[in-house]
Amino acid sequence: MSSSKRKSSDLKTLTENRIVYSEFGNGDNSAALKRSVPDNSAALERAVPELPPNQQDLRVQASRKGRKGKTVTVITGFQSKPETLNALLKQLKTQCGTGGTVKDNTIEIQGDCGQRLVQVLIQQGYKAKISGG
Incomplete structure (x- = not known):
């Protein structure tokens, strides 16, 4: 029974060396904070062909779901970089x-502009169809 209990000297050394919370660090961890961490942000970015x-x-469809009854034309199926999508968004707007935005490789244009968007996308060389009814 005494083997399961720890000695008071063992508890004292464990509690002295253990850090529970440290907002800005202390003298013991200052070397770890000053250590430079390599910047791997380029490797972590999602590769988009x-x-x-x-x-x-591309698919073009009008949607009102989750937008409090407002109609939005959503264009999906893009496989390009965000910079390309932003340039295309500006032309479509x-x-x-109207206004619009880019969300998760989709373009959302305010209002029901499906026919006009399909014509503009086909003129720019995209294969676009109207989806839904």
């Missing part, structure tokens, strides 16, 4: 005269 427009199959 940049396909040419004629190889991308000027063609429709």
Whole structure:
């Protein structure tokens, strides 16, 4: 029974060396905080294949789900970098005269502009279809 209990000297050394919470660090961990961590952000970024427009199959559909009854035209199926999507978004917004945004490799344009968006996308070389009813 006494073997399961720890000696008071063992408990004292364990509690002295153990850090429970440290917001800014202390003298013992200052070397660890000063140590430089290599920047691997480029390796952690998601690899997105940049396909040419004629190889991308896009779907255009109008949606009101989760938008308090407002109609939004959603374009899905992009396989390109965010910079390319932002440039395309700007062109589509000027063609429709409305606002829009890029979310998770999809473009959302305010309003029901499906026909006009399909025409503009086909002129730019994308394969686009209207999806849904």
